[in-house]
Amino acid sequence: xxxxxxxxxxxxxxxxxxxxxxxxxxxxxxxxxxxxxxxxxxxxxxxxxxxxxxxxxxxxxxxxxxxxxxxxxxxxxxxxxxxxxxxxxxxxxxxxxxxxxxxxxxxxxxxxxxxxxxxxxxxxxxxxxxxxxxxxxxxxxxxxxxxxxxxxxxxxxxxxxxxxxxxxxxxxxxxxxxxxxxxxxxxxxxx
Numbered sequence: 001x002x003x004x005x006x007x008x009x010x011x012x013x014x015x016x017x018x019x020x021x022x023x024x025x026x027x028x029x030x031x032x033x034x035x036x037x038x039x040x041x042x043x044x045x046x047x048x049x050x051x052x053x054x055x056x057x058x059x060x061x062x063x064x065x066x067x068x069x070x071x072x073x074x075x076x077x078x079x080x081x082x083x084x085x086x087x088x089x090x091x092x093x094x095x096x097x098x099x100x101x102x103x104x105x106x107x108x109x110x111x112x113x114x115x116x117x118x119x120x121x122x123x124x125x126x127x128x129x130x131x132x133x134x135x136x137x138x139x140x141x142x143x144x145x146x147x148x149x150x151x152x153x154x155x156x157x158x159x160x161x162x163x164x165x166x167x168x169x170x171x172x173x174x175x176x177x178x179x180x181x182x183x184x185x186x187x188x189x190x191x
Contacts, residue, residue: 001031001034001068003034003035003036004037004039004063004068004069005020005070006040006089006105006108007038007039007054007072008040008079008085009048009078010074011073011075012073012102012104013050013052015102015103015105015156016038016048016054016072018102018157018158018160018164019070019160019161019163020036020038021184022164022180023036023164023168025180025183025184026168026176029176029179029183030172031168031171035064037057037058038054038056039056039058039059039063040058040059041059041060041082041084042059060084065095066092067096068097069089069093069099069100070100070101070105071089071102071105071108071109072102072160073105073123074103074104076105079108080111089112089114090113093112098151098167099150100152101122102154102157102160102163103126103155103156103159103160104123104156106120106121106153107122107126107130107133107134110130110133115148115151118138118151120139121145121146121153121154121155122139122153122154122155123156123157123159127139144163144189144191145166152167161186165180165181165188
């Protein structure tokens with residue numbers, strides 16, 4: 001299974017590092033056929049929030065087929081206005097079995113037209129903007145994550161870890177998700 005995490009300049013570090021840690025820990029413990037990688041628009045360092053530089057494994061032009069796409073949050077306005085990125089998300093969506101977002105990554109999925117009439121969430125601070133910009137969404141407050149079919153959205157930053165463990169539970173089982181959380185010494189909020 002190919003798990004792509006889309007990153008961009010000013011992405012929130014834990015939004016991508018948290019899911020990467022969950023899925024790569026799952027791979028190490030049991031899911032050895034999982035391929036976890038970062039995708040960015042270009043093959044150059046991404047300057048995440050706080051000054052962390054990350055080199056993506058692939059670009060949106062060239063990467064393995066994606067089974068699970070994770071779109072992270074951060075300072076997302078430029079990404080929302082980037083038609084190349086939005087088109088790429090739409091294209092990946094047609095083939096991926098799961099498409100998820102962390103934090104304000106929900107804005108990118110909504111901007112791609114993937115979340116219309118679905119229940120979603122995002123970082124508590126961004127809920128009013130998400131409701132205003134995308135009135136067709138059922139935006140829920142006080143949720144760590146919300147699943148609507150193949151789409152799952154999470155609250156901000158650390159909530160992406162909880163959502164990723166939830167996805168491990170869906171993809172394998174609860175016992176294994178608990179094992180991954182234990183290995184990470186993480187207290188998983190399961191709802």
